[in-house]
Amino acid sequence: MKNIYALAVLLLAATVGMAQVPVTFQVDMNNETVSADGVHVAGGFQGWDPAATMMSDDNMDGIYEVTIELPADSTYEFKFINGMAWDFAEDVPPTCQVEVSGNDNRFVTVGADDTEVNYLVCYGSCAACGMTTIRLRVDMSVEAAVSPNGVHVAGNFQGWDPGASPMSDADGDGVWESWASFNPDSIEDGMLLFKFINGDSWSNPNEALTGEACADDFGNRMVAFESENMVLVGDSATSAAPCFNSCGTCVSPTQVTFRVDMTTQETVSVNGVHVAGSFQGWTPSANPLNDDDGDGIWEGTFGIAPGDIQFKFINGNDWSGNGDGNVDNELIVGDCAAEGSDNRALTVGIDDIVYEVCYNSCEAGCVENPDPADVTFRVDMTEEEVNASGVWVIGNFTTPNWQAGALQMTDDDMDGVYEVTVNISGSSTVLYKFTNGDPSTGDNGVDFVEESGIQLDEEGNEITNFELDGCGLPNGFGAYNRIHERSGEAEILEAVCFNKCSTCVVSVNEISGTQFNAYPNPFNATLTLDIAGQLNNTQVIITDLSGRVAMDLTIAAGAERVVLNTEELPAGSYIVQWLNQGAAQARVFIKQ
Numbered sequence: 001m002k003n004i005y006a007l008a009v010l011l012l013a014a015t016v017g018m019a020q021v022p023v024t025f026q027v028d029m030n031n032e033t034v035s036a037d038g039v040h041v042a043g044g045f046q047g048w049d050p051a052a053t054m055m056s057d058d059n060m061d062g063i064y065e066v067t068i069e070l071p072a073d074s075t076y077e078f079k080f081i082n083g084m085a086w087d088f089a090e091d092v093p094p095t096c097q098v099e100v101s102g103n104d105n106r107f108v109t110v111g112a113d114d115t116e117v118n119y120l121v122c123y124g125s126c127a128a129c130g131m132t133t134i135r136l137r138v139d140m141s142v143e144a145a146v147s148p149n150g151v152h153v154a155g156n157f158q159g160w161d162p163g164a165s166p167m168s169d170a171d172g173d174g175v176w177e178s179w180a181s182f183n184p185d186s187i188e189d190g191m192l193l194f195k196f197i198n199g200d201s202w203s204n205p206n207e208a209l210t211g212e213a214c215a216d217d218f219g220n221r222m223v224a225f226e227s228e229n230m231v232l233v234g235d236s237a238t239s240a241a242p243c244f245n246s247c248g249t250c251v252s253p254t255q256v257t258f259r260v261d262m263t264t265q266e267t268v269s270v271n272g273v274h275v276a277g278s279f280q281g282w283t284p285s286a287n288p289l290n291d292d293d294g295d296g297i298w299e300g301t302f303g304i305a306p307g308d309i310q311f312k313f314i315n316g317n318d319w320s321g322n323g324d325g326n327v328d329n330e331l332i333v334g335d336c337a338a339e340g341s342d343n344r345a346l347t348v349g350i351d352d353i354v355y356e357v358c359y360n361s362c363e364a365g366c367v368e369n370p371d372p373a374d375v376t377f378r379v380d381m382t383e384e385e386v387n388a389s390g391v392w393v394i395g396n397f398t399t400p401n402w403q404a405g406a407l408q409m410t411d412d413d414m415d416g417v418y419e420v421t422v423n424i425s426g427s428s429t430v431l432y433k434f435t436n437g438d439p440s441t442g443d444n445g446v447d448f449v450e451e452s453g454i455q456l457d458e459e460g461n462e463i464t465n466f467e468l469d470g471c472g473l474p475n476g477f478g479a480y481n482r483i484h485e486r487s488g489e490a491e492i493l494e495a496v497c498f499n500k501c502s503t504c505v506v507s508v509n510e511i512s513g514t515q516f517n518a519y520p521n522p523f524n525a526t527l528t529l530d531i532a533g534q535l536n537n538t539q540v541i542i543t544d545l546s547g548r549v550a551m552d553l554t555i556a557a558g559a560e561r562v563v564l565n566t567e568e569l570p571a572g573s574y575i576v577q578w579l580n581q582g583a584a585q586a587r588v589f590i591k592q
Contacts, residue, residue, distance in 0.1 A: 021110050021123045026081045026120040027055065030062035035083035037443075039064040042089075043078025043105070047454070047462075048478030051084035053447040062352070073112035075170075077105040080123060084558040085443035086477075089252035091230035095135045096179070097276065100231055100239050126180035126229050134180050134230045136167070136222065137241035138196045139250045141174030147199035151176040155194025156187060156475060163200035173307065175241045180420070184225050192223040196244055214247035218310075238279065240305035242585035243435040253303030254348050257357035260313045263296035265368045266426060269316035270325040273298040277343070279312025284329070285317035297356075303455045306310045306350055309344040313359055327587040328401050333429050333473060333483065341476035342431075355420040360427050370488025371427035372425035378495035379409065379434045382416035387437030392420040394439055394450075395432030395481075398422075403439040425487065434498060451499045453480025468571020469588045471501035501588065502575070518576055527576075528560045531555055539579040546574060566591060 013430060025041050039055045042048050045068065045087055055064035070076060077098055081089045092104045108119050136153050142148050151167045154160050156399035157180050167176040176196075182191065187377045193216065198205040211214030216222050223232065234242030235250040243250035258275045262268050276282050279302075289298035297331055316326025331342040336357070339346035346355060358366035379395045391409045398405030409418035437448025444450050453466035466472025466480035475481045484493065497504035517530040542551040552567055569591050577586040 001339065005510050021072045021117060021169075021374045022068045022115040022368070023070050023076075023108065023110060024065055024077070024119065025055065025080075025108075026065040027061050028063050028120070028122045029057075029082070031129060031194045032082055032124075034125050034465040037084040037446075040081040040084050041066060043076055043080055045070055045076050045078070045479070047452075049445065050081050050086050051443065054084075055080075060128040070110055072114060074108055075109045077107050079104075079106050081427065082123065083443070085444060087443075090124045092124070093237075094231050095133050095229040095280070096121075097132075100135070100137075102231075104282075116283055116468055118474060126179070130183065131181045132184045132225060132228050135177065135191065135232060136194070137178060137198075138167070139175050139234070139241045140169075141200070143198060143244055147203070147204055149200040152192065152197045152200050153178055153180075154197060155192060155193070157182045157192060160205075162197050162202050162206070166200070166351070167196075167209045177241075179385065184228075186296065187225070190225045190226070193220045194223075196218055198244065199532045206508055209247065209440045211244065211325075212247045212506060214242075224433050226340070235305070237303055238305040249305065249352060253305055256304045256346075256348060257299060257301040257352070257354045258311075258313075259297055259299040259354065259367045260289065261297050261356075262291075262315070263359045264369050264426070265315060265327070265359055266307050267315075267327055269327045271317040271323075275300065275311055275316050275391075276311055276314060279309045280305045280350075284319050286312050288317075290315075304348050306348050308345065308347050310338045310345055312343050312572055315359070320402055320404065322404070323560075326400075328396065330360045331396050331429075331431050331481075332360070332478055333431070334362035334443050340474045340483075342473070343476065369426055370428050370486055372423055373488050374421050374490045375424050375430065375484070375486055376419055376421045376492040377409070377432065377434075378417055378419040378493055380417050380497045381436070383502050384436055384498050389448065389511070390409045391440040392435045392437070392439055392448075393420060393422075393432055394435060395430060397426070397430055397432070403435075406435065406439050408438075409434075419495075424486060428485050429473075431481045432488055433480075433482050434444060436498065451479075451482075453482070453499065455499050455500070466501060469501035470590055472495070501573075502586070518589065520588070522592045524592050525564060525565070526567050527589065529555070529564065529565045531562070531578075541577045541579070542569075543575050543577070550574060 028038065028541050029384050031041060040050055041053050041055055042050045043365065055066045057064045072529040078229060079092055091107050094100045096106060097104050098107050110117055120128055126133035138151065140151060152162055153165045154162045154169060158165050163179055169176045169473060195207045208219035210219050214221055223230065232242065232379040233239050234247065235253065238253050240249040242248065260273060260333060262273060275287050275289060276283055276284045280286055285573050287300060287302060289300040293297045310333060314329040317325065319327045319329055333342065336344055356364050381391055381393060391410060392406040394402045394406045398407060407422060409420040411418045433451040435448050435450045439448050442448060453472050454462055455464045457463050466482060467474060468472050472480040472482045487490050495503060519528055529540065538555045540553050540555060541549060543549050551564065571591050574589050574591060575586055576589055
């Protein structure tokens with residue numbers, strides 16, 4: 001039966017006025033063949049939409065630009081796209097990534113006192129075309145103290161001025177960084193010479209690398225130009241920064257043994273099992289594991305610099321099951337997942353670590369998967385103009401995963417609800433989303449529209465998302481996936497509205513928000529309902545997201561406050577619906 005109630009999740013956010021600074025993004029495309037779809041910029045400041053922010057080259061000099069007003073005193077991540085889809089995004093060098101072996105986004109910082117900011121680079125590089133950039137890094141963590149004047153670098157690229165080139169340690173991890181860009185022809189013999197200074201004057205402690213392999217006869221560091229984008233490292237295997245006054249790192253790499261139990265997987269790739277993460281540049285084929293004793297547990301030991309890392313295991317040697325013989329990669333849900341992503345998270349200290357889990361799980365031991373069973377996915381498209389290529393579902397249960405294995409849905413009875421039944425085996429956790437149009441070809445936002453899981457107001461501000469509404473989790477790319485825990489029996493899922501957790505609105509006559517309230521959200525053992533005393537009998541129905549009724553009660557007129565005992569409700573998301581004389585209101589609450 002169709003739900004006739006409106007589902008509204010109201011988020012109240014206090015906004016603080018902040019100064020807006022014009023930030024001009026410029027990218028030199030003279031070395032590229034520019035896409036017919038134009039050049040775009042996408043970042044956290046516009047929802048990571050690859051097609052939303054087009055850049056222009058009005059004077060036809062090959063430099064594309066766009067100016068965006070952004071709040072001051074903040075750092076923004078972004079990247080440029082030669083086209084209007086993520087398939088055509090630039091590969092940002094580690095030199096100017098947010099992290100050396102991180103998510104490969106660019107970043108720009110808008111200072112509290114800035115009145116304007118200009119950012120100009122060559123596409124796929126870290127400075128203007130023809131310039132060389134080096135990311136200078138030094139680990140000060142073992143020094144007795146860092147000068148109150150900070151850490152500086154001086155060298156032949158800036159006139160050996162000890163106070164002219166300050167470095168920063170924005171995340172407080174003891175590693176200070178700065179960037180130097182220059183014309184390589186201006187550096188004698190193609191050799192960069194420099195020193196780090198604990199302060200801003202030659203009278204302060206500075207490096208004297210006598211006899212070190214990375215130094216010249218005068219105790220200066222030396223780096224030969226090898227590419228237009230370089231990173232100074234103390235250990236090439238871990239990409240860790242060099243220690244002050246040393247060519248090597250301050251701390252030896254920690255030996256981390258990764259073990260993953262593959263016994264619950266239907267198939268292990270003929271290409272083996274791999275681990276990839278921030279510690280090795282997210283390269284899916286670089287770190288193979290082995291199962292020499294054939295017990296189904298694959299393992300490998302690697303030296304990793306201390307710090308926080310993210311990673312995942314891969315059933316094969318490429319992402320999303322792409323390539324011959326590959327199966328899939330993990331999409332982690334649970335306490336072991338990094339916040340805001342489906343990666344694993346691990347803090348590496350100085351002691352060796354053995355990290356052992358079941359594939360696609362946070363548990364060390366594997367739990368038998370539910371039996372294979374049919375799951376019927378259903379989506380209500382009555383609020384959408386359906387694409388000529390139809391409606392599709394994508395997820396971690398298809399072969400290959402996600403867009404490449406998209407399944408078309410049908411609406412045989414022409415009621416606007418599209419559905420498809422899939423026999424699913426393996427893990428109990430199903431991650432998925434719907435697309436309006438065929439996602440296996442073309443560009444998102446142009447040839448098809450993929451659910452983002454984000455609800456916006458009329459001004460384009462986010463008001464809620466799948467995670468807040470209780471039906472999904474972040475996917476690590478600025479959007480959200482739906483989630484379902486399958487039971488191992490045949491299931492027909494609720495027909496949800498496209499890009500919403502709830503059913504579509506069939507009729508709406510909403511009770512005034514001033515007439516009732518509920519709190520807290522999230523709740524634990526109790527949920528308190530406040531209802532205006534002048535209302536006649538009010539029916540309150542609490543259901544889970546599949547529509548199963550958990551509580552159903554009628555509150556008599558005059559009962560202005562009712563405290564519900566909710567101890568017996570399992571943790572999860574619930575829809576609380578109030579009905580009074582044909583009017584209704586509904587909100588999502590989370591039980592912890």
